[in-house]
Amino acid sequence: MSAKRIFIKGNEAIAQGALDAGCRCYFGYPITPQNDIPEMLSSAMPAAGGEFVQAESEVASANMLLGAAACGVRAMTTSSSPGVSLMQEAISYMAGSELPGVIVNMNRGGPGLGDIGSSQGDYYQSVKGGGHGDYRTLVLAPASCQECYDLTFEAFDLAFKYRNPVLLLGDAIVGQMKEPVTPRPALPLDPEAGADWKLTGRGERAPRILKSLFLDDGALAGQNLHLQQKYRSMQAEVRYEAFETADAELIVVAFGSIGRIAKSTVRSLRAQGFKVGLFRPITLFPFPEAELRALAGQGKRFLTIEHNLGQMVDDVRLAVRGLTDSDFFGFLPGNMPTPEDFDAPIRAAVKGA
Amino acid sequence: MQEQLVFKRPDVLADVPTHYCPGCQHGVVHRIVAECLEEFGVVEKTIAVSAIGCSVFLYNYILVDTVEAPHGRAPAVATGVKRARKDAFVFAYQGDGDLASIGLAEIMHAANRGERISVIFVNNTVYGMTGGQMAPTTMIGQKTTTCPGGRCLEREGGPMHMAEIIATLGGVAYCARTAVNTMKNMAQTKRAIRRAFATQINDEGFGFVEILATCPTNWKLSSVASNERIGKEMIPEFPLGVFKDAAKEDES
Numbered sequence: 001m002s003a004k005r006i007f008i009k010g011n012e013a014i015a016q017g018a019l020d021a022g023c024r025c026y027f028g029y030p031i032t033p034q035n036d037i038p039e040m041l042s043s044a045m046p047a048a049g050g051e052f053v054q055a056e057s058e059v060a061s062a063n064m065l066l067g068a069a070a071c072g073v074r075a076m077t078t079s080s081s082p083g084v085s086l087m088q089e090a091i092s093y094m095a096g097s098e099l100p101g102v103i104v105n106m107n108r109g110g111p112g113l114g115d116i117g118s119s120q121g122d123y124y125q126s127v128k129g130g131g132h133g134d135y136r137t138l139v140l141a142p143a144s145c146q147e148c149y150d151l152t153f154e155a156f157d158l159a160f161k162y163r164n165p166v167l168l169l170g171d172a173i174v175g176q177m178k179e180p181v182t183p184r185p186a187l188p189l190d191p192e193a194g195a196d197w198k199l200t201g202r203g204e205r206a207p208r209i210l211k212s213l214f215l216d217d218g219a220l221a222g223q224n225l226h227l228q229q230k231y232r233s234m235q236a237e238v239r240y241e242a243f244e245t246a247d248a249e250l251i252v253v254a255f256g257s258i259g260r261i262a263k264s265t266v267r268s269l270r271a272q273g274f275k276v277g278l279f280r281p282i283t284l285f286p287f288p289e290a291e292l293r294a295l296a297g298q299g300k301r302f303l304t305i306e307h308n309l310g311q312m313v314d315d316v317r318l319a320v321r322g323l324t325d326s327d328f329f330g331f332l333p334g335n336m337p338t339p340e341d342f343d344a345p346i347r348a349a350v351k352g353a
Numbered sequence: 354m355q356e357q358l359v360f361k362r363p364d365v366l367a368d369v370p371t372h373y374c375p376g377c378q379h380g381v382v383h384r385i386v387a388e389c390l391e392e393f394g395v396v397e398k399t400i401a402v403s404a405i406g407c408s409v410f411l412y413n414y415i416l417v418d419t420v421e422a423p424h425g426r427a428p429a430v431a432t433g434v435k436r437a438r439k440d441a442f443v444f445a446y447q448g449d450g451d452l453a454s455i456g457l458a459e460i461m462h463a464a465n466r467g468e469r470i471s472v473i474f475v476n477n478t479v480y481g482m483t484g485g486q487m488a489p490t491t492m493i494g495q496k497t498t499t500c501p502g503g504r505c506l507e508r509e510g511g512p513m514h515m516a517e518i519i520a521t522l523g524g525v526a527y528c529a530r531t532a533v534n535t536m537k538n539m540a541q542t543k544r545a546i547r548r549a550f551a552t553q554i555n556d557e558g559f560g561f562v563e564i565l566a567t568c569p570t571n572w573k574l575s576s577v578a579s580n581e582r583i584g585k586e587m588i589p590e591f592p593l594g595v596f597k598d599a600a601k602e603d604e605s
Contacts, residue, residue, distance in 0.1 A: 025436055055429070055462070059426070059458070059459075060426070061429075063430050064429050064432050064436070066420070066422070066430050066433060067430035067433020067434040067436075068433040068436060070400075070420040070434060071400070071433075071438045071441075072437075073438075075433070089426075090423060093421075093422075093423050199418040199420060199434070200398075200400075201399055201418055201438075201440075202397060202399075202417055202418050203397045204397070209418075209419050210420045211419075211421035212421065213409060
C-alpha cells in the first residue's frame, strides 16, 4: 500500500511529517521564512486533537516545548535563525534535563537580522550545542521536501530514543520550494512513551523530578559524563548520501540545499569526464566522520562547499586530519546559488591536484 | 487520657529541615500550598513547576512530580505541561526577580491566555539566592547590594505592583495579594490559594496569588524585625486584597 503523493512546500512537509509522527503539541512564533508551518498547524493540529499555541516569543515557545516534553508528549517548535538564537536557553535546559523535543530551524541570513533569504550560517550553533554548557543535539539536514517530511517524522523517534532535543536544520530554499512528497502511514500515539521518566502526576509512585541543577559534590561531573556517553552512542545514527564517490578523485562535501545543488554540478562535470563525487552529510551531529576518513584513506581529496564563510569545513578537516585536507568554497548568503556557481570552484579544485 | 492530634504536617510536605534561612517565609507558603493540594485531593495528579531562585528546591519539600524551569520561564513551561496533560493540576512557584523581571513576558501572556494553571508569586523585594540585589519590587529607599544608596525612583523606577497588573488581563479568573506576617493574613493567604486553585480545577481561568514575604538575610534584619517590616512598610506599598475574582463578577 503506497500513500498518495502530495505536492507541498518543504515547510508544509515538516508540519505534515510532525502530525503523521504523532506530534500533538506545537508552539511557535512568527518569523520568515517558516511561517507556513505555524499557519498550517494552527488548524491542522487542533483538527488532529492536539494543541497549538502561538507563543509570546521564541523564548516562551521553546520553554513550552520543554514543559510538554516533560510530560512525554511528542512536541515541536519551529523558527528561523534569530528566533532559534532565543531558544538556546531552553534547549540547553532540555539537554541538561534529558527531555525529548523537536526544534526546526529554517536557516536564514545573519548575523543579526541578516535577511530572509537562505543561508547555512547556523551550522556552528546547531552542531556545537548552541546554548551554554557541554551538550549536543542530534542535527538532521534535509535537502528535499521529501527529506523535510521523512526527517521530521523520524526526529521524534530519535528524540525519545535518546531523551534529547533533535534539531532539524533546513533553510529558506528547501522550506519555500514545492515538490511531490510521499507521506507515510500516520503513527498511532504511544501512551507508554517515556513511561519510566515522564511527569504524569505521581499517583501512587514516588515523585519524579526533571531538572538540570546538580549541586552535590561530583553530581554535575557525573551527569556530564553520562551525557557525553549518550552523545557518543548517537554515532549509531549517522546518515549521509554518497554520490559517485567510489572512483572519484575529488569529493565535494556539502549539506542541505547546497548539497543538492552541488549534486547537479557534480553530475554535469561527471558527464564531461571529471572524476568528482558528492558526499552529503544528512546527520550533522553525529557527523559522518568515520565515512569521510575512510574516503580520505583511499587517497581522495575534498572540497567543502557551504552557504556561509566556512563552518562545516572545520568538521571535514577534523575527520580527515593527518591524512589530507579540504579546500573550501563559500557561497555568500544574500544570494541564491545555482549549479553553475559551483562549476568553476570544483574544476579549480580538481586541477589543484 | 487519650492524646488527640489537632495539628499535623501535611503528608505531601517532606519531613526534612529546609535550606531556607531562619525567618524566611517560603516554608510557611510551602505549607499552605501543601495543605491546599491535600484539601482538593489533587496531590496525585499535580505537576509543579519550580523556578530559579531560593525556591528552586521546592521539589525537596513538596513531594509531587516537578519540572525545573529556566529563570522566569515557569509560566511558559507550565503552559506546555498543562497543554500536554489537561488532566493534571499544574502550579508554578516563582519569586519576584523571576516573575516580575526576567519572566515578565511569560507571566503576562500565560495570564492573558487564561492558561488553566495557578501561579504562586512570593514577593520579598529582593533577589535572595544571588545575595540580595535589587529586584523589580524593591521599595524606594531600600538598600540592596546593587542599589547600596537605596532604590531611587528617578534612577531605577519604582516597585512593580504585579497583582494589580495581572488583574487587568482578560484570561485571569482570580488575582489576589496576601501576606503571611500574622495568623489572620496566613488564613487569608490560604483562602486566596484555595480560590486560585479552584479556578483551575473548575476550568474558570488563570489563578494568581502574590504573597508578601520576608528575607531577613538580605534585608539584614532579625526575623522579628523582618516580620514587622511586612506590616509597617510593605503592606502600605503593596496593599492586600482581591484584585479580580471572576466568580464575584458573575454574581454582580
